[in-house]
Amino acid sequence: MAEQKMRFHVESKRCSAHQSVAVCKQASIDLDTDLAGNPEAFNPAELLLAALSACMIKGIERVTPILKFQLRGVEVKVDGVRQDVPPRLESIRYEIIVDTDESDQRMNLLHENVKKYGTVFNTVAPGTELSGVLVRKPAV
Missing domain, CATH: 3.30.300.20 (K homology (KH) domain)
Known part of the structure; x- marks a missing residue:
């Protein structure tokens, strides 16, 4: 019998030219997707x-x-x-x-x-x- 593979799923959405957000389960992380950088989020x-x-x-x-x-x-x-x-x-x-x-x-x-x-x-x-x-x- 084949072993069941663990799977992961994350959805990310652009909020503005300065920030996006990634969501997984009941958690979210702000993403630095600003070309100039965003000190309030992880790049x-x-x-x-x-x-x-x-x-x-x-x-x-x-x-x-x-x-x-x-x-x-x-x-x-x-x-x-x-x-x-x-x-x-x-x-x-x-x-x-x-x-x-x-x-x-x-x-x-x-x-x-x-x-x-x-x-x-x-x-x-x-x-x-x-x-x-x-x-x-x-x-x-």
């Missing part, structure tokens, strides 16, 4: 970086119960570099900061799981120089 490249960071956090949420990995919090910082011709993100660097008392070995295991099982991560990785680190949040 397409920023949305991709946000999707990548959300993928990493969701992956951590998925595997922490399986690994019995204890954490107090997660923060992800993502930076992309755009090339002009052809226009694309040539590189993306990330830092995943985990507030945990787990060992470095367990932190490495968590990072490997993020890289191996992330849908957006594995979609972006083949076409982009994607690299980063998973580090422990410094004690305050």
Whole structure:
């Protein structure tokens, strides 16, 4: 029997020359589709970086119960570099900061799981120089 594929659906609509909106389920996101830029919305490249960071956090949420990995919090910082011709993100660097008392070995295991099982991560990785680190949040 064929496995049921997970499907996703988003609808986006132009509101004006300055902004559009994307809707999915009961959520919406303002989109910067203004040629001059709109500081009150995510532009397409920023949305991709946000999707990548959300993928990493969701992956951590998925595997922490399986690994019995204890954490107090997660923060992800993502930076992309755009090339002009052809226009694309040539590189993306990330830092995943985990507030945990787990060992470095367990932190490495968590990072490997993020890289191996992330849908957006594995979609972006083949076409982009994607690299980063998973580090422990410094004690305050």
